[in-house]
Amino acid sequence: MVERNPKRKRKTAAAFIAAGTANLRRIAANRDAFPKCGAMSKTTGQPCRQLAMANGRCYYHGGRTPRGKDWHRTQWPDKSAPDAIAKMENKLKMMERARKARERRLAKMTPEEHAAHVKWHRERPTGSPEYRERKRAERKQNEDARRRFAGYRAKEPDPIAPNPADPSDEIQIRNIEELDIFK
Numbered sequence: 001m002v003e004r005n006p007k008r009k010r011k012t013a014a015a016f017i018a019a020g021t022a023n024l025r026r027i028a029a030n031r032d033a034f035p036k037c038g039a040m041s042k043t044t045g046q047p048c049r050q051l052a053m054a055n056g057r058c059y060y061h062g063g064r065t066p067r068g069k070d071w072h073r074t075q076w077p078d079k080s081a082p083d084a085i086a087k088m089e090n091k092l093k094m095m096e097r098a099r100k101a102r103e104r105r106l107a108k109m110t111p112e113e114h115a116a117h118v119k120w121h122r123e124r125p126t127g128s129p130e131y132r133e134r135k136r137a138e139r140k141q142n143e144d145a146r147r148r149f150a151g152y153r154a155k156e157p158d159p160i161a162p163n164p165a166d167p168s169d170e171i172q173i174r175n176i177e178e179l180d181i182f183k
Helices: 014-029 084-108 113-122 129-148 167-178
Strands: none
Touching: none
């Protein structure tokens, strides 16, 4: 058992404690008026009762998911925080753990599951909204071109053009090469 330093006592003003308690009671009294998280529990089937954040989900069910053009980028800790190095190390460990788990999950997939996984990720690329919109338009144009040219057949080779496999055409090819017009 670790004993506390008797010289270092925590001093808290009674007014500060009273203000905090009053604030908590006010929030608790109006809790029913605030919007709740819409996530459903797997075990009970009841909705989550946590307070919702701006996107309609609580802290635990995706309320802190980044939005905007950098939604897919790693959210690094603030470098001015006093424990920034520890947070960074924890973030890197978590990312490495997630990478290994992803590799194990991919290794266990059947070829059909892997194809579906690749297709899903191909259809949902990362990047800015402008980049994703540009790629979507390119895919639409390519699909349109494929559909238009689906019935098109390439022309048959020209029968007059020299055929290197034909011995009579070899003489013509040598004569053309001797003319030095291609040098």
